[in-house]
Structure formats: structure tokens, C-alpha cells
Amino acid sequence: MIEQRLLRTDLDHVKAALSRRMRPKLLDDVEHAARLDARLLDIGRERDEIRAKVNALSKDVGMLRRDGKVDEAEAKQAESKDLGATEKALAAEHDQVSAALRELLLGIPNLPHADAPDGASDDDNPVITGPIALNATFPDWQRVPHWETAESLGILDNERAVKISGAMFTMQRGAGATLARALTQFGLDRNADVHEEVRPPSLVTTATLTATGQLPKFAEDAYAIEKDDLWCVPTAEASLTSLFNDEILDDTELPIRLMAFSPSFRREAGSAGRDTRGMLRAHEFDKVEMLAFATPEQAPALLDDMVERAASAMAELGLPYRVIEICTGDMGQSHHRTFDVEVYAPGVDTWLEVSSVSWFGDYQSRRGNTRFRRHDEDGKAIKGSHFTHTLNGSALAVPRVWAAILENYRNEDGSVSVPEVLHPYMRGTTRISAN
RNA sequence: GGAGAGGUGCCAGAGCGGCCGAAUGGGAUGCCCUGCUAAGGCAUUGACCCUCCGGGGUCCGUGGGUUCAAAUCCCACCCUCUCCGCCA
Structure with a gap:
């Protein structure tokens, strides 16, 4: 598997190296992978943000309950529950895109060494x-x-x-x-x-x-x-x-x-x-x-x-x-x-x-x-x-x-x-x- | 194959719903103390991902589930150990 990060830091290099393998379809796969990678990052960021909120809220709930402030605790529970639904949806999407990307990446061959001779067969x-x-x-x-x-x-x-x-x-x-x-x-x-x-x-x-x-x-x-x-x-x-x-x-x-x-x-x-x-x-x-x-x-x-x-x-x-x-x-x-x-x-x-x-x-x-x-x-x-x-x-x-x-x-x-x-x-x- | 026990950080090992990424001990590293050594004191000590470099997220065998919240509860699987069985 090639390094996923290269898809966003050095996409041109990846494409140039892989083009030497003489299989034009590969370049399409690489670009497709790069798009999936970008989307995955976006979804991941959004998901992590919501997770951070849920984590914080849950901590609050614990403290409020300890202090006997049941009403406040229940309000935060409800808020957290709503976020949870969104998080679940995002997580599912993340998993799906991630699996698709992995499958693509598994099919993308290694980058040839610079000194490897060019050739078709x-x-x-x-x-x-x-x-x-x-x-x-x-x-x-x-x-x-x-x-x-x-x-x-x-x-x-x-x-x-x-x-x-x-x-x-x-x-x-x-x-x-x-x-x-x-x-x-x-x-x-x-x-x-x-x-x-x-x-x-x-x-x-x-x-x-x-x-x-x-x-x-x-x-x-x-x-x-x-x-x-x-x-x-x-x-x-x-x-x-x-x-x-x-x-x-x-x-x-x-x-x-x-x-x-x-x-x-x-x-x-x-x-x-x-x-x-x-x-x-x-x-x-x-x-x-x-x-x-x-x-x-x-x-x-x-x-x-x-x-x-x-x-x-x-x-x-x-x-x-x-x-x-x-x-x-x-x-x-x-x-x-x-x-x-x-x-x-x-x-x-x-x-x-x-x-x-x-x-x-x-x-x-x-x-x-x-x-x-x-x-x-x-x-x-x-x-x-x-x-x-x-x-x-x-x-x-x-x-x-x-x-x-x-x-x-x-x-x-x-x-x-x-x-x-x-x-x-x-x-x-x-x-x-x-x- | 049957019965039982168990899988937590570099190691040992606690925790069995909420300031737990995780007590305590050992090891390692740094500093102090020290004539040297030993002993002692203090501190540091996991990996990965994202980052506007402030921080955020994930990981307590693996995968699901319950919950506002899971190392902790439930289910399935994998692995290890002990005993029995079987066998080169």
C-alpha cells in the first residue's frame, strides 16, 4: 500500500511515478483515491468535532449528577443524545468512504524506483x-x-x-x-x-x-x-x-x-x-x-x-x-x-x-x-x-x-x-x- | 474435542459504568545527592490520525451492541494458561 498522505502532499509525484507502469487506468484510480482521501478528511474532522462535544457533555453530566443537579444533567443528556445521532451518521459515512478508499489503495501498485528502467513488457x-x-x-x-x-x-x-x-x-x-x-x-x-x-x-x-x-x-x-x-x-x-x-x-x-x-x-x-x-x-x-x-x-x-x-x-x-x-x-x-x-x-x-x-x-x-x-x-x-x-x-x-x-x-x-x-x-x- | 481460568502501558499488575489513556511497583532515561560504589531524592517515560500548532480524535485481545457516558455491562469470535482426551 502506498502512503495515503502522498495523495494530498505529493499527488503529482505519485502520478508521475505510476505513469511509468504503463497502465493509464491507474492514474484514474489515483485521482479517485485522492478525492476520497480529501472527503475522508472532511468527514473525519466533522466527526471528531462532534465527538469532542459529546465527550465534554458526558463529563459534565457525570459531575452534575454527582452534585445532585438532576435537571441540568438531563438537559445535557438530551443535547448529547442529539449530537450522538449526527455522530453516528457521520461515523457510518466515514467507515464507508474509508473502506472504499482502502480497497482502491490495495489495488494501487508501488511506486517504481527512479532507477528502474522504463518499459512496457x-x-x-x-x-x-x-x-x-x-x-x-x-x-x-x-x-x-x-x-x-x-x-x-x-x-x-x-x-x-x-x-x-x-x-x-x-x-x-x-x-x-x-x-x-x-x-x-x-x-x-x-x-x-x-x-x-x-x-x-x-x-x-x-x-x-x-x-x-x-x-x-x-x-x-x-x-x-x-x-x-x-x-x-x-x-x-x-x-x-x-x-x-x-x-x-x-x-x-x-x-x-x-x-x-x-x-x-x-x-x-x-x-x-x-x-x-x-x-x-x-x-x-x-x-x-x-x-x-x-x-x-x-x-x-x-x-x-x-x-x-x-x-x-x-x-x-x-x-x-x-x-x-x-x-x-x-x-x-x-x-x-x-x-x-x-x-x-x-x-x-x-x-x-x-x-x-x-x-x-x-x-x-x-x-x-x-x-x-x-x-x-x-x-x-x-x-x-x-x-x-x-x-x-x-x-x-x-x-x-x-x-x-x-x-x-x-x-x-x-x-x-x-x-x-x-x-x-x-x-x-x-x-x-x-x- | 471436553472442563475451568484469563487476555489492560516496556514488564508485573490494579481498576469492573462517569475528572481512567488508565493506580501501584519494576525497568529505562535525565537531574540532584555522593570521594567511588551502593542506597536515596526529584522528574520524565505508549502508539497512531488530524491540526488554524492552541489543541482535537482513536486505541485497555478483535468485531458488534446497550448508554448522555464503556477498560468496566451484553453478544460473537480469536488467542493464552491449567486439567482431561487424542496424537507424530
């Missing part, structure tokens, strides 16, 4: 780094889609996954399952130097998913457990971002950097029939997520660091990769600035998005009400509080990296070598061959 996302380690040509034996290799090696059994759970579920078996777990372990271990490992719940409340911006907009994309008003997390980001909701942190403890392994559940509504084979798109997948709570000053360096961590993981795995920056027209709703790491998979001849690292500014923490307090040079708390900045990104998204390994590491005989950095996690398997 993903065609305009500039490549920032790379391609790194991309061969000029690939031999035929690497031009094999990972699902074919996996099936012949017996390490992917999607047919039975579908039997158990329906379309778009995957199942790795044997060395394939071990490889997937090795990737998680690798993703966690290499980031443990600065991140606290967290294992959050995979089911969260409606309030939690609303705070991160998944709801109400993406309700169709998430699995709901209606009976208990719970949702399956689409990413650990949802749990982690809400960790400090309604708390005021100290700037001295910031940045707080967390990482979490969790399953991610996505209904993939609207993608039926797309990427149905292999591991590229599934209703459930595993991922190691990084997340940071920071002051606005700390955020830019953290963003760089997180992008570097996501990218160097691909380098260590020996996979060809590149880093692109997301342009204003392609940016997610709550993003302020975003970089994607993509891996090249020769079998499917595609760049696969394996990580998306974003800086959210205070857009998320405003919804979740995560604040921080500043301290002066002497370490004394400064009165007041500010919204924290949040950043997050995948440290390692298992299925696509798994797929990229099967395609990049395929040998001429159809076996797949295991990247060296994963050897410690593979129980001795360094090469996956058919039995």
Missing part, C-alpha cells in the same frame, strides 16, 4: 549481467528436455504424482529426490553466514496473506482451506514478511535477515496446458527464500547483496545464467525495484527464471504495520516510528534449477553428472545413471 527488461558461462553451441546430447532424461533415468515419476494428486504435481524419485533435497541444503548452507534459518508454517491466515499483498488480488492463485480460514503459502515470503506485523523494531537490530525453506503452493489458474511436462511449473514446489527487514538507508546495499547471492549460486552450480532488471511495465504490484536471475536450459532452449529479488520499500510493511524506531548517536530512542523496508528473493528455487542441471549436465551416454558443490549432499552419488 518483459521484452524491455535489460540484461544487467551476463550471459555468464554460456557456451556458443551445445552438443546434441544436451539438447534433450529434462523430462526425457529424467524419465529414462527413473528419477521423475510425474505420472504417478498425477495419479495421487492430479495434474501439475511432480514427484522425484531416487537420486532425483536426493538431488532436489541437495539443492535445498546447498541453498540454505551457502546463505547461513548472514541469514537466520527459519522454518515457518506453510498455512497462514487471511490476514497474513493480505499483509503481503497476495490477497485480495490473487485469491484465485492460492489454495484455500476454507473450513479453517487458512491458505497454503504460495511462497515462504508470505510467512516471513508477516513475522513482525504490528511490532516496532529497533533500528539497532536492523537489518534482520532471514532465510526459510518451505513448500510453495500455487493453483496456477489460467496456466493449464502450459509447461505441463517436467519440472517447470507445478502446484507444489520447494524453495529457499531470503528476506530482509531494513531501514531505507540499508535497503539498496541489501538488494545488491541478495541479487549477488542468487546469481552466484548459479555460478557455483556451474550453470549458465544472466541477471535482468525488471522494467516498470513488467514489475510486480508491490515491487519498488526488481532483478531476476535466469538460468539457461539447453534442452528446452529457454532462459528459466530461478530467482526474483525485490525491494518493496515500505509498501508491504505499511499493510502489515511493521515499524522501526530510530536512535540518535548517543543510543537514545527518538520519539515516533517509521515503516521498515522489506526485501526478498529466492535463494534457490528447486525445480527449475533441478531441470537446468539435468539439461546442462547431461552426458553423451544419457547419464547426468552432479555439480561438484552438491556432492557433499548426495550420499556419494556423483553421476546419475540408468540402472
Whole structure:
């Protein structure tokens, strides 16, 4: 959610920033919101004035009754009662306008960072780094889609996954399952130097998913457990971002950097029939997520660091990769600035998005009400509080990296070598061959 | 799932219709006292919104209701604790 006050203090700036997202309707929404905000202020002032009178009158009534002046007390009671009716009407109007404004604001995306590249679609996302380690040509034996290799090696059994759970579920078996777990372990271990490992719940409340911006907009994309008003997390980001909701942190403890392994559940509504084979798109997948709570000053360096961590993981795995920056027209709703790491998979001849690292500014923490307090040079708390900045990104998204390994590491005989950095996690398997 | 108890400020904890945004104690901060330390004295100490910067409003688990007036009464829900049941 963007700051409501900006609608009256800096409306032009808001409009200028949002116009870069290339969605003209947004500007109408913003102007509409600004009008509602102005009206809300008026109603609020009027309501508060009446409340002040009622409060004063009620105090008088109490004192008069104590003094036995019943007639005077009753006169003031009547006066207060009349005001009460007006107050009730104003309060109802206030609530109504406030709800309408909130709904509008929930739909207004974050303001893009000044340095984010302009563009209309993903065609305009500039490549920032790379391609790194991309061969000029690939031999035929690497031009094999990972699902074919996996099936012949017996390490992917999607047919039975579908039997158990329906379309778009995957199942790795044997060395394939071990490889997937090795990737998680690798993703966690290499980031443990600065991140606290967290294992959050995979089911969260409606309030939690609303705070991160998944709801109400993406309700169709998430699995709901209606009976208990719970949702399956689409990413650990949802749990982690809400960790400090309604708390005021100290700037001295910031940045707080967390990482979490969790399953991610996505209904993939609207993608039926797309990427149905292999591991590229599934209703459930595993991922190691990084997340940071920071002051606005700390955020830019953290963003760089997180992008570097996501990218160097691909380098260590020996996979060809590149880093692109997301342009204003392609940016997610709550993003302020975003970089994607993509891996090249020769079998499917595609760049696969394996990580998306974003800086959210205070857009998320405003919804979740995560604040921080500043301290002066002497370490004394400064009165007041500010919204924290949040950043997050995948440290390692298992299925696509798994797929990229099967395609990049395929040998001429159809076996797949295991990247060296994963050897410690593979129980001795360094090469996956058919039995 | 059943029975009981309870949710109040940074913490503990009182208040159970009216000068209660909230006693008291602890903590923290500042000043005084002090050779140092300890003890002591005095003061300050929540957040948010609006503001014509005087002030006004909101918040006592959450949401409704009753009343001139609600932390206090009523209803629903959520959460915590204890016991029982069930279970990895």
C-alpha cells in the first residue's frame, strides 16, 4: 500500500511515478483515491468535532449528577443524545468512504524506483549481467528436455504424482529426490553466514496473506482451506514478511535477515496446458527464500547483496545464467525495484527464471504495520516510528534449477553428472545413471 | 474435542459504568545527592490520525451492541494458561 498522505502532499509525484507502469487506468484510480482521501478528511474532522462535544457533555453530566443537579444533567443528556445521532451518521459515512478508499489503495501498485528502467513488457527488461558461462553451441546430447532424461533415468515419476494428486504435481524419485533435497541444503548452507534459518508454517491466515499483498488480488492463485480460514503459502515470503506485523523494531537490530525453506503452493489458474511436462511449473514446489527487514538507508546495499547471492549460486552450480532488471511495465504490484536471475536450459532452449529479488520499500510493511524506531548517536530512542523496508528473493528455487542441471549436465551416454558443490549432499552419488 | 481460568502501558499488575489513556511497583532515561560504589531524592517515560500548532480524535485481545457516558455491562469470535482426551 502506498502512503495515503502522498495523495494530498505529493499527488503529482505519485502520478508521475505510476505513469511509468504503463497502465493509464491507474492514474484514474489515483485521482479517485485522492478525492476520497480529501472527503475522508472532511468527514473525519466533522466527526471528531462532534465527538469532542459529546465527550465534554458526558463529563459534565457525570459531575452534575454527582452534585445532585438532576435537571441540568438531563438537559445535557438530551443535547448529547442529539449530537450522538449526527455522530453516528457521520461515523457510518466515514467507515464507508474509508473502506472504499482502502480497497482502491490495495489495488494501487508501488511506486517504481527512479532507477528502474522504463518499459512496457518483459521484452524491455535489460540484461544487467551476463550471459555468464554460456557456451556458443551445445552438443546434441544436451539438447534433450529434462523430462526425457529424467524419465529414462527413473528419477521423475510425474505420472504417478498425477495419479495421487492430479495434474501439475511432480514427484522425484531416487537420486532425483536426493538431488532436489541437495539443492535445498546447498541453498540454505551457502546463505547461513548472514541469514537466520527459519522454518515457518506453510498455512497462514487471511490476514497474513493480505499483509503481503497476495490477497485480495490473487485469491484465485492460492489454495484455500476454507473450513479453517487458512491458505497454503504460495511462497515462504508470505510467512516471513508477516513475522513482525504490528511490532516496532529497533533500528539497532536492523537489518534482520532471514532465510526459510518451505513448500510453495500455487493453483496456477489460467496456466493449464502450459509447461505441463517436467519440472517447470507445478502446484507444489520447494524453495529457499531470503528476506530482509531494513531501514531505507540499508535497503539498496541489501538488494545488491541478495541479487549477488542468487546469481552466484548459479555460478557455483556451474550453470549458465544472466541477471535482468525488471522494467516498470513488467514489475510486480508491490515491487519498488526488481532483478531476476535466469538460468539457461539447453534442452528446452529457454532462459528459466530461478530467482526474483525485490525491494518493496515500505509498501508491504505499511499493510502489515511493521515499524522501526530510530536512535540518535548517543543510543537514545527518538520519539515516533517509521515503516521498515522489506526485501526478498529466492535463494534457490528447486525445480527449475533441478531441470537446468539435468539439461546442462547431461552426458553423451544419457547419464547426468552432479555439480561438484552438491556432492557433499548426495550420499556419494556423483553421476546419475540408468540402472 | 471436553472442563475451568484469563487476555489492560516496556514488564508485573490494579481498576469492573462517569475528572481512567488508565493506580501501584519494576525497568529505562535525565537531574540532584555522593570521594567511588551502593542506597536515596526529584522528574520524565505508549502508539497512531488530524491540526488554524492552541489543541482535537482513536486505541485497555478483535468485531458488534446497550448508554448522555464503556477498560468496566451484553453478544460473537480469536488467542493464552491449567486439567482431561487424542496424537507424530
